[in-house]
Amino acid sequence: MIVLLDERKRRILAAVVDAYILTGEPVGSKAIAALPDIRVSPATIRNDMAMLEQLGYLEQPHTSAGRIPTYSGYRLYIDELMNAKTLSDEEKTLLDNCLDVDVPTADALIESASKALAELTHCATVVKNVAPKFSVITKVELIPTGRRMYVLLMVTSSGNIKNKVCRLEFDLTNEQIEFFSRYMAENLQGVSIEDLDGDTIDRLVSAMGAYMVTLAPLLQGVCELAEGFKDNEIKLQGEKNLLARQDINSDQIVEFFENRNKVVKNMLDDSFGDLQVLFGEDGGFIIENSSMIVSKIKKDGKTAGSLGVIGPMRLDYAKIIPYLEYLTDRITDIISDDNEDDKNN
């Protein structure tokens, strides 16, 4: 049985959620009746609230208390009831300033936004960068730095770099080093990070002939570098903002932080729309009493990452959602190839 809410009930539900987000206290009928755009008496509101409770949108902590929203209540509020604020020019400037455009890689740009957003919202923020998935290896370099010490350097098409120090059992001859560089250029340049796994490396090692024994450890290093690009995808900022709150169980937060890679990975995959709000047990999100707003960043039509805010359930969604949308849109603009071309002209 689907009961459609009439306009007044929708208004009341919205008002309850608004008030609860603002104060954190259960909301009573009197407080709602006092609002300027509500023209009915507390008694009427009480009846409506009882109905809204029956439908599962509100609940009472105890008999003689006001109502607080349930997860369904929040869901309806976010999907249909709240009216997202439109950003003022000042806010736009503020958000523009969050973006450090001087930074050389898309990753760093997104991270600057993440950091600023954590400050701005007093929440934790999360970044998932899926650029590595789409990027290919542009360069693998081997640099001798001391006796039997070498630095392996890997550069990707997305402009990211990682290095790794390798200590070998023997010093390499110039000829070996040259072979390695050539071999890497021939076999790995243009290879997608995603495709580079243990098997690929094994095949490359086998095909190395006489150099196999000496150079195999370096190939191992190359493999680890690539793994690093895959693993290092999820970054948090502002963790302490969450730890400080006492309406959220700090054990759950710590657990979430520690398992972030496993947990968040599923949550941010391609299966949802451009912006989504997760809470309760949505997509395996498991911090009670808190929610996560995630918005996608695109590059040339494909998802290139996402930026999210993690905070208590009673977030100012009407403000933060437009913030997040604006930021991810701007980032999408900046990193799109069109724009890059503009810059390069």
Added chain:
Amino acid sequence: MIVLLDERKRRILAAVVDAYILTGEPVGSKAIAALPDIRVSPATIRNDMAMLEQLGYLEQPHTSAGRIPTYSGYRLYIDELMNAKTLSDEEKTLLDNCLDVDVPTADALIESASKALAELTHCATVVKNVAPKFSVITKVELIPTGRRMYVLLMVTSSGNIKNKVCRLEFDLTNEQIEFFSRYMAENLQGVSIEDLDGDTIDRLVSAMGAYMVTLAPLLQGVCELAEGFKDNEIKLQGEKNLLARQDINSDQIVEFFENRNKVVKNMLDDSFGDLQVLFGEDGGFIIENSSMIVSKIKKDGKTAGSLGVIGPMRLDYAKIIPYLEYLTDRITDIISDDNEDDKNN
């Protein structure tokens, strides 16, 4: 007036501190009297405790409570009274396993110890690596990675590497790149990190002649890399272990974390012995109710870094101090040049 404590009072003080560290509750005379090696009555202990309070080693939260140690009490306990546990073979193995010896640089070795120690003690740990101070630049490399994109790479004699992505206004010619490499090799190889500052860079820029305009931004990048080596000295682990405790003011912790570079730098300089316990306002340490145990790591007789544990005042000093000593001794062994030579034979 210096009053020397007789043996019994020293025993009692030690017992109070021990008990307080264990339970976190004020300690009464009865509890002390119940200990096997104390053969006097609670009344006697009360008299002694009153004396110890007068001397400033103990204090009472309120009239009808037991005693807790003051800072002076802790100090005396740590310096003279506690008996540090000797490590069992199991503990030694445990600690040996904390050290990731496969890691290529001393920095990474120390950091592995820091991480493990944080787990082991449920405290935060701090690492100050002063190796950069003593290390010199062994290599500066410039690697083109895309249109107008270059990676600057700096390697130091301590085996540390940092890179930085630079986006230039123009593409460089091969000749320019070669000049830059040669110029760096001639002018920066062997230069101490400490000596490389803005002035040095300015001088190098001025002396570059025709290349000045094009290559100046790269020199700027080199300067920033060197700064990175200097700044990046202090690293924390296990911050959340402290945040979770409610006997420590979390605002103070956050402030400490944020100012760690300024604050800790002074604290870990060369002016103290091999191992030191700081609390109260010792050396500018400012987290109430907590203490920091720091132990030095040496290389060839010179201080190469330090490793510390930050936790509540009521730490198990008798256990943690030997842990820390053992770890820093082992690290000192491993990174000493003698040992390196062994490896290289």
Added chain:
DNA sequence: TGTTAGCACTCTTTTTCTTTGAGTGCTAAT
């Protein structure tokens, strides 16, 4: 003289009981 049993006293903690007040649901009137 140092040690100890005994005891009155202090002050926190815990428990119990009472009061207060916000908010509800229901009924009857509009």
Added chain:
DNA sequence: ATTAGCACTCAAAGAAAAAGAGTGCTAACA
């Protein structure tokens, strides 16, 4: 359909009482 009125509920706040841990002091004791 809405609303005023009212009895009822229940958490929170406050007050009072009881419990308990620990002390300092005194006087006795070895």
